[in-house]
Amino acid sequence: MTTKRTVQVTCPECHTQGEFTVYKSINTKESPALKEKVRDGSLFQFVCPQCGAKTTVDYPFLYHQPEDCYMINYGNLADGRKALEMLRGKGVALKDWAKEMEKTTRPYVLRAVDDRLAFREKLFIFDAGLDDRLIEIYKFMVLYQYAAAGKAQGGEQAYFYTDSKGHHHIQLVRGKQTLGIAGFVRRVYNEIHQAYDKTLRDIRRSEPVIDKAWVQKFLQEHGQTEATE
Template identity: 35%
Template sequence: MSEKQIQRIRCPKCGSGHDFTVWNRINTELDPDLGPRVRSGELFRTVCPGCGQQIDVVYPCLYHQMADKLMIYYAPGAEGMKLAEAAFEEGSEDTRRIKGYDTKEEGYTCRVVGSLYDFQEKLRIFDAGLDDRVIEICKVMIGSELQELRHDVDFDDLLYYRDKNGDDRLALIKEGNQFASIALSKDIYEEVGSKYRKLIAEYGDATVIDMEWVMRSVSAAAGGRDA
């Protein structure tokens, strides 16, 4: 079931307070209207009724998309991510109780993300029917190649999205804003998935799947160490 609570939000601009609904857990089968509101970011922002200031509200949320056996724990901050990872560990009665769901069922995909951008990107990837592990490897490869070829291009992150024409692209992000994008062809995606099939099979059961996971997994595969 979905779980929510009301919290008092104070405007950082004018100081006035108003009530805001915080969703601790979201089950899209029981509350299908919440899925689009996560994707748009609506559930994580509010507008001050006093001065009109838009306020981003950061809070942890466990997202459960039962039809696709998908569970994403949005846990802001490094410490929050560690706790969320622990909540997905198998064999612990306490952690199963904490998260409120048993994810031992075969075929479940469980992920932990630390930012709203990453949360929404994961949903875009899974909505497109793609493997986020392959996408992260593509991001590392394309990002490295881009930095080698274009020394003038400076970016902090790459984020996957599908454009209005149905083409897959990677957005180049600098200081939280997109300033350019690069195509991610189906051929490259499939080639990477095939080339790194063994690596994904060996190290792909992690809950935090990002570009750092790629680097750790490649290093572990090369040196025979655990990722």
């Protein structure tokens, strides 16, 4: 369900206080209007009633998109793991509900992230019907090639995203600097799927935190000894 509460936020510009709605959980089937507001960031933007200044309010929440069978817990990773373990049926109260999730015709995916860019990326990936584990391997390859070309200076990150025309890309960044954007090649994604399909477990039962650390560990355990830093 969608749950929310009203809090007071102080404008950093003029110090006027105003009311702001904070969501503990978001269910897009119950509250479809929130789906786009999550994506464009307006749900997290406080507009000062006095001076009109806009401020991003960061807070933890559980995002549930039942029509596409996925949940993303945004916030502290340890707390996210705990919450998602309960949803998997390790918590007594939710065992029956977890069994229902396993009966869905599509895999029901649960993920935990603690970074706003990573949260946005998960939305792009799952909305495109892709496997985030395969995307992490794909991004690892992009970062590896960037390093092999002698361009890496450390701290590079890659993010999958979908543009306004529906085209998928991989954005390479370092801090706030965009280093380059490459088109997402579905053929390469399919080749990764073929290579690792037997190794990866059912996505419904996979580790809730799928990120750069996960892919480095996964590839090292399955014959890939080099990893980008």
